Amino acid sequence: MTRNGITTEAANASIDRACRMLRLPTIRSTFEQAVHDATKDGLSYPAxxxxxxxxECDDRSRRRSERRVKAANFPREKSLRAFDFDANPDIDPAVVHQLATCEWVTKGQPLCLIGDSGTGKSHLLIALGTEAAMNGHRVKYTLATRLVNELVEAADELVLSKTIARYGRVDLLLIDELGYMALDKKGAELLFQVLTEREETNSIAIASNASFSEWTNTFTDPRLCAAIVDRLTFGGNIIETGTTSYRLAHTKADAAATK
Structure with missing residues (x-):
């Protein structure tokens, strides 16, 4: 029996009902244990x-981060903690960890990851995108070919402006595997719109297996290619992942560890 005559059971039932109405799931699920711990530790009522x-606030923040990560549509889970910098000495850990602060996303700066296949570009792209989502930014991941196909279909269905606006609303757009195949004139121009018509406060991060000088193989119009390169390099961040196969080195290390 509590001091005001309400039984403990009745009080707990009222708390449970109130938490449901106020949408406080963390307090609802942990209240009884919290009461026990507070009594044991002699906490004051305010404490x-x-x-x-x-x-409750911490749990809400965690759930929001999880929703943003899920909304980014990453193809797989990748983290900076799991990235083996020893497997690719061309990548500077200090630069990557500085990017993990997401200051470049806040400033609307672009990021380019340039290097051969298997050098860890996609891992870093997804990992840095995950960091941005967990830090409160709206993030979207897509393959270059998938984005171009979506844009072409949107143009054919007369909803192109709506589609471009949807991509323009995210704080960070991640485009993977740029340069794996040439784009026709229409596809290149549509991708150019997405890359150049975004608000200045929004960031773009691109992973490409081709150096900037080879982007003319993807964007066959030299002027269009130059405009895209200028947009992505002006005030941006460039990481060259080189030619060392991160994937192969990592596979060999895993094999050696199991012997």
């Missing part, structure tokens, strides 16, 4: 309330 509310 007890503060701990409950902070737990």
């Amino acid at each position: 007890f309330l503060a701990e409950l509310l902070m737990a």
